[in-house]
Amino acid sequence: MNVLYLLNFAGKAGTERYVETLVSYLSADGRVKPFFAYNEGGLLVERLEAMGVPTRQITMSSRFDRKAAKALAKLCEEWDIDLIHCHYLRENYIAMLAKSYNKKIRVVYTNHFILHNDAVTRLSNRLLDKRQDQMIAVCNRGRDQLMANGWSGEHIQVIFNAVDPEVWAGERSESTMREELGIRADRFVMLCASRFADDKGHRYLIDSVKRLTELCAVPFTLVLAGDGPLLEPCREQVKALDLTEDQVRFIGFRQDIKNLYKGSDLYINSSQHEALSFLIIEAMAAGLPVIATDMGGNDDIVNDAAGCGLLVEYDNPDSMAGAMKVMLEEPDFLAQCREGARRTIQEKFEIHKMADATYQVYEKAVNG
Missing domain, CATH: 3.40.50.2000 (Glycogen Phosphorylase B;)
Known part of the structure; x- marks a missing residue:
């Protein structure tokens, strides 16, 4: 499965560690061929490139950046991407908009924070919910907050972060x-x-x-x-x-x-x-x-x-x-x-359990 990991800022915090961990363990046995796209570069880009992961920069100026969505759809066609795994609302919205230009795209969104969205964002979440294939919350309170923010609970899976x-x-x-x-x-x-x-x-x-x-x-x-x-x-x-x-x-x-x-x-x-x-x-x-x-x-x-x-x-x-x-x-x-x-x-919180559960979510998203 060709998976594009999409991240706005590729720095050195917990979300970047999450992406690097998944790339390492899901690609080790050949289940996933990883690719990476980002808006702002940082340490994660260097680490993934050192692992041999193809990377590409895409300017993503806002959640509703249609130009970015078109560029992302084109990149997915170039790399024959089966699934985009997103980590923040900006790139998640852009990935779902990219579906309009590339019907093959499937989207998984991992929510890494427990934050209350404002009324406008909750409304846009509800409107885009039908385009979301699968979502991952990294803790139980995260799942509850996603639902409070307007997302449907039927496609939210709780998968704890994990280590080796x-x-x-x-x-x-x-x-x-x-x-x-x-x-x-x-x-x-x-x-x-x-x-x-x-x-x-x-x-x-x-x-x-x-x-x-x-x-x-x-x-x-x-x-x-x-x-x-x-x-x-x-x-x-x-x-x-x-x-x-x-x-x-x-x-x-x-x-x-x-x-x-x-x-x-x-x-x-x-x-x-x-x-x-x-x-x-x-x-x-x-x-x-x-x-x-x-x-x-x-x-x-x-x-x-x-x-x-x-x-x-x-x-x-x-x-x-x-x-x-x-x-x-x-x-x-x-x-x-x-x-x-x-x-x-x-x-x-053992890494192979997390990797297996995440891959199962990928399969659900791709197979619909």
Whole structure:
């Protein structure tokens, strides 16, 4: 099956990781021959080209860009595409408009966010719903939001994001992070690897660390990996709170994320908006317990059945600091969460299960 993966911005976030993962695992056994088209280039283009995936840039100025739809239809004819897999509303609308120019096209849309659409968008969703072949929500709340946004539930499948446990396997001794940062082997390390933006919650996370210093005597370091517009304001906040470099360490954007996981004891998610975070499930596959906000699809991952960590209230430093205190002071509970994390990945978030389920959606779309 020839599948064109269509993405407006081909950067370095979770959606790009999702596309790269599908391309890797669905093409490995020959089920899918992947192609890629994009509006704005970035790291994903480089990675896919390195894998030998044909790529092409298509200008997509808006959701109803007829010129882009014609160009997309022509490209699908050139590459003999059976199905377009889209990831944001802009390219999804354009792909459905492209059906007017190429009757062979079938469209699958994965919704990566849990966001309420405005009235105009909800209306256009309902009008275009009959052109949509299949949709994927990456969490249960995502499916509910799609339906609230005007899409028909009959063609929405919930398929959790997933990882390959073998990729993230390994021991603490393999990590160079602590040596690099000068962190003692016996110091408790918490990791948060998110872009410094409003919805990622760094400001209240840093407030939580200050609160933790008042609640807990166990030595700890919070390692903050990432870049973004709020990086410098967060640095200033740390200084204003008199937190030391031993307590909060900024290390910038890193590509050696496995190295960071293996050098840490706990993964922290402080985000306001999540569908189903790759960073959380990667960290769990690497053997890390998790503290996550009770937002979006996080409760599909962290819950009593999974036993892999704790959910906390978003933007509540007392809630976050209290959960951190439990993890720092109760090593037996931490160990139970570590085992729960690995087990949950195998049971619910294993890559071959995701790839198989996604290919079944492709077949439904193509065979109608």
